[in-house]
Amino acid sequence: MMDNLVKDGSLRQVALRAGLYAVLIIFALYYLMPLFVMIVTSLKSLDDIRTGSLIGLPRELVFDAWGKAWSGACTGVKCEGLQPYFWNSVLIAVPAVMISTVLGAMNGYVISQWRFKGSDFIFALLLFGCFIPFQVILLPMAIVLGKMKIAGSIGGLIFVHVVYGLGFTTLFFRNYYITIPVELVKAAKVDGAGFFRIFWSIFMPLSAPIVVVTVIWQFTQIWNDFLFGVSFSQAGTQPITVALNNIVNSTTGVKEYNVDMAAAIIAALPTLFVYVVAGKYFIRGLTAGSVKG
Amino acid sequence: MSNLILSIENLYKSYGATEVLKDINVSIQRGEFLVLVGPSGCGKSTLLNCIAGLEEVNAGAINIGGRDMVGVAPKDRDIAMVFQSYALYPTMTVGKNITFGMKVRGVDAATQAKKLADVAKLLQIEPLLNRKPGQLSGGQRQRVAMGRALVREPQLFLFDEPLSNLDAKLRVEMRTEIKRLHSNLKASIVYVTHDQIEAMTLATRIVVMKDGIVQQIGTPSEIYNHPANMFVADFMGSPSMNLIPATVEALPTGLAIKIKQENGTLELMDDTKIKGLKMGAKRELLIGLRPENITNPTANSRLVAPCRIEVVEPAGSDTFITTSLGEKPITARLRADTVVSPGAEIDLAFNLASASYFDAGNGERLN
Numbered sequence: 001m002m003d004n005l006v007k008d009g010s011l012r013q014v015a016l017r018a019g020l021y022a023v024l025i026i027f028a029l030y031y032l033m034p035l036f037v038m039i040v041t042s043l044k045s046l047d048d049i050r051t052g053s054l055i056g057l058p059r060e061l062v063f064d065a066w067g068k069a070w071s072g073a074c075t076g077v078k079c080e081g082l083q084p085y086f087w088n089s090v091l092i093a094v095p096a097v098m099i100s101t102v103l104g105a106m107n108g109y110v111i112s113q114w115r116f117k118g119s120d121f122i123f124a125l126l127l128f129g130c131f132i133p134f135q136v137i138l139l140p141m142a143i144v145l146g147k148m149k150i151a152g153s154i155g156g157l158i159f160v161h162v163v164y165g166l167g168f169t170t171l172f173f174r175n176y177y178i179t180i181p182v183e184l185v186k187a188a189k190v191d192g193a194g195f196f197r198i199f200w201s202i203f204m205p206l207s208a209p210i211v212v213v214t215v216i217w218q219f220t221q222i223w224n225d226f227l228f229g230v231s232f233s234q235a236g237t238q239p240i241t242v243a244l245n246n247i248v249n250s251t252t253g254v255k256e257y258n259v260d261m262a263a264a265i266i267a268a269l270p271t272l273f274v275y276v277v278a279g280k281y282f283i284r285g286l287t288a289g290s291v292k293g
Numbered sequence: 294m295s296n297l298i299l300s301i302e303n304l305y306k307s308y309g310a311t312e313v314l315k316d317i318n319v320s321i322q323r324g325e326f327l328v329l330v331g332p333s334g335c336g337k338s339t340l341l342n343c344i345a346g347l348e349e350v351n352a353g354a355i356n357i358g359g360r361d362m363v364g365v366a367p368k369d370r371d372i373a374m375v376f377q378s379y380a381l382y383p384t385m386t387v388g389k390n391i392t393f394g395m396k397v398r399g400v401d402a403a404t405q406a407k408k409l410a411d412v413a414k415l416l417q418i419e420p421l422l423n424r425k426p427g428q429l430s431g432g433q434r435q436r437v438a439m440g441r442a443l444v445r446e447p448q449l450f451l452f453d454e455p456l457s458n459l460d461a462k463l464r465v466e467m468r469t470e471i472k473r474l475h476s477n478l479k480a481s482i483v484y485v486t487h488d489q490i491e492a493m494t495l496a497t498r499i500v501v502m503k504d505g506i507v508q509q510i511g512t513p514s515e516i517y518n519h520p521a522n523m524f525v526a527d528f529m530g531s532p533s534m535n536l537i538p539a540t541v542e543a544l545p546t547g548l549a550i551k552i553k554q555e556n557g558t559l560e561l562m563d564d565t566k567i568k569g570l571k572m573g574a575k576r577e578l579l580i581g582l583r584p585e586n587i588t589n590p591t592a593n594s595r596l597v598a599p600c601r602i603e604v605v606e607p608a609g610s611d612t613f614i615t616t617s618l619g620e621k622p623i624t625a626r627l628r629a630d631t632v633v634s635p636g637a638e639i640d641l642a643f644n645l646a647s648a649s650y651f652d653a654g655n656g657e658r659l660n
C-alpha cells in the first residue's frame with residue numbers, strides 16, 4: 001500500500017518531468033529554427049536554394065557566400081562587402097561602451113555614496129532618460145550634432161550612444177553601489193583617501209560583475225542599433241546594421257539569399273561573442289568578490 | 294602640549310527635521326577612556342561621526358588637541374576610527390587594509406612595512422596578512438579593523454561598538470585586549486557600546502545618553518552609585534536597580550520612609566536629606582536600591598524587615614529572589630547558601646547608605 005503510493009508518486013513525477021522537457025525542447029527548437037535556416041542557407045549555392053527545401057541540408061557545402069558577404073557584396077553602388085562597416089561599428093561601439101560605462105560608474109558612485117542636495121532628483125531625471133523613445137530625440141540630436149560640428153562622423157555617433165546609454169549605465173551602477181555600506185567610504189575618508197582615490201582603489205575593484213553586465217548591455221544596444229546609425233551617419237561612417245540593410249535591399253538581378261544570410265550572421269557574431277566570453281566572467285565575478293565580508 | 298584632547302561644546306545635530314543630538318557638552322583628557330552608552334538610536338554613532346568630521350554639525354564647537362575642527366577634513370583631524378561594521382576594504386588583503394591609509398598619506402614603504410609588522414605582532418594577526426576580509430572570522434576582522442586604526446597613531450581613537458558582532462567568550466577576551474592596549478599605548482579613546490559591563494570595565498568615565506541628550510557624565514562608580522536620574526539608574530547595572538514607590542517624611546531624627554507591603558507597611562529610617570523637603574513635610578517618591586543593597590541580615594544590620602519570597606533565581610555565586618514592595622516586584626541579592634523557597638517569609642536587610650531618591654514625576658535625583 002505504502003509502496004504503491006510512493007511508486008505512483010514517483011511515476012507521476014517522472015511523467016511530469018518528461019512533459020516539461022518535451023515542452024522546453026519544442027520551444028528551444030522553435031527559437032533555434034531561424035538560426036538553423038540562416039546557417040544552412042548561407043552554406044548553400046544559389047541553385048541549391050532555388051531547388052531544395054528551406055530547411056533541407058545543403059547538397060554540397062559552399063563557403064563563397066561568406067567571402068562575398070565579408071568583402072564583395074554591394075551596398076548600393078560600392079561593392080566592398082560588410083568589412084569596412086564592420087570596422088566602423090567597432091570604432092563606434094568600443095569607445096562608446098567604454099565611455100558610457102566609466103561615466104555611468106562615476107554617476108552611480110556619486111549618487112549612491114556622495115549624496116548631495118538634489119542627487120535623488122538628478123537620478124530621477126537620468127532614469128527618465130531611459131524611457132525616452134529613440135524617435136523623439138532624433139531631430140534635437142541632429143541639431144546638437146550639427147552645432148557641435150560632429151554630424152555624420154564616427155565621433156558624432158559615439159556621442160549619441162554615450163548620451164543615450166548614460167541613463168542605463170548610471171542605473172546599473174547606482175543600484176549596485178547602493179548595496180555597499182556607507183561606512184566603507186567613511187573609513188576611506190578617515191584614512192585620507194579622496195573622491196577619485198576611493199573610486200579607483202575601493203569601488204572599481206568591487207565592480208567586476210556590474211561592469212560586465214553594463215558592457216554586455218551597452219555593447220548589444222550599440223552594436224545592434226539601426227535608427228541612430230541610419231540617421232546620424234553618412235557614406236563612409238555607416239555602422240554594420242545599416243550596411244546589412246543596404247546589402248539585403250540592393251539586388252541586382254537575382255536575390256542572393258545565401259549572401260544575405262551570411263551577412264546577417266556576420267553582423268550578429270560580435271554580440272554573440274561578447275555574451276559567450278563575458279558571460280563566463282559575469283558568473284565568475286558574482287561568485288568571487290563577495291562584498292559582505 | 295595641552296592635556297585636553299577633545300572638547301565638545303553645545304553640539305547640535307539634526308537630520309532634516311529630526312534632532313539627533315541636543316546640546317552635547319563633553320571633554321576628555323589625554324589618556325582617558327570615555328565610554329558612550331545609551332539605548333539604540335540615541336545618537337552615539339552620530340556623535341562619533343561628528344567628532345570624526347564625517348557628518349556636518351548644525352551648531353556648537355568641536356576641539357581636538359586644542360584645534361577648532363570647523364571645516365577640517367576627517368583625514369586632518371588626527372583621529373582613527375573603528376566602525377560598527379568594521380568597514381574593511383573587501384578587495385584588499387589584510388596587510389593592504391592596514392597600510393592603505395599610510396599609502397594614501399605617502400608614508401615610505403620601509404616605515405609602512407615596519408608599522409605593519411609591529412601592529413600585526415601586537416594583535417597576533419601575522420598569519421592573516423595575505424587573506425581577504427571575507428576569509429576571516431568575526432574576531433579576526435575586529436582585530437584587523439583595530440590594526441588599521443592603531444598604525445595611524447592618532448591623538449584620539451573612536452571606537453563604534455567594536456565588539457558587538459562577537460560571541461560572548463570572544464567579547465570578553467577582546468575586552469581585556471582593548472583594556473591592555475589602552476594602558477600600554479596611553480591612548481585617548483572614545484568608545485561606544487550597548488553593553489554596560491563593557492562600559493563599567495573599560496571606562497575611566499562614562500557618558501549616558503538618551504534621545505540625543507546627555508543624562509550623566511561620571512566615573513563608573515559615580516554612574517553606578519549616584520545615578521543622576523531614574524533613566525541612568527535603570528539603564529546601568531544588571532539586574533537593574535529596584536525603584537520602590539514610597540512616602541517619606543522629614544523628621545528631626547531623620548527621614549522616615551513608609552513602603553506599602555502585601556499586608557501592612559514597611560517602615561525604615563534614613564539619615565539623608567531630600568532636596569526641597571521641609572521639616573515635617575511629606576512626599577511621594579521612588580527609592581532606588583540595587584539588589585546587592587537588599588541582602589541577608591548580619592549582626593550589625595540596622596534595618597531588617599520580613600518579606601514574602603515570590604520567585605527564586607539561583608545564579609551560582611548568588612541567589613536572587615523577587616519579593617513585592619510598594620506593589621512592585623523587587624529583586625534582592627542573597628548569599629548562594631541561603632535556604633529559600635517561594636512563598637516563605639525571610640528577613641531582609643536594607644542598606645540605605647547607598648540609596649538613591651528620585652522624583653516620581655521627572656525622575657531627577659533628590660539626594
Ligand SMILES: Nc1ncnc2c1ncn2[C@@H]1O[C@H](COP(=O)(O)OP(=O)(O)OP(=O)(O)O)[C@@H](O)[C@H]1O
Nearest residue numbers: 308311313331332333334335336337338339340487
Ligand atoms: N543619515 C541619516 N538620516 C536620517 N536619520 C538618521 C541618519 N543616521 C542616523 N539617523 C537617526 O539618528 C538617530 C541616531 O542614530 P545613531 O546611529 O547615532 O544611533 P546609535 O545610538 O548609534 O544607535 P545604535 O546603538 O543602534 O548603533 C536615529 O534615530 C537614526 O534613525
Ligand SMILES: [Mg+2]
Nearest residue numbers: 337338339377
Ligand atoms: Mg550606532
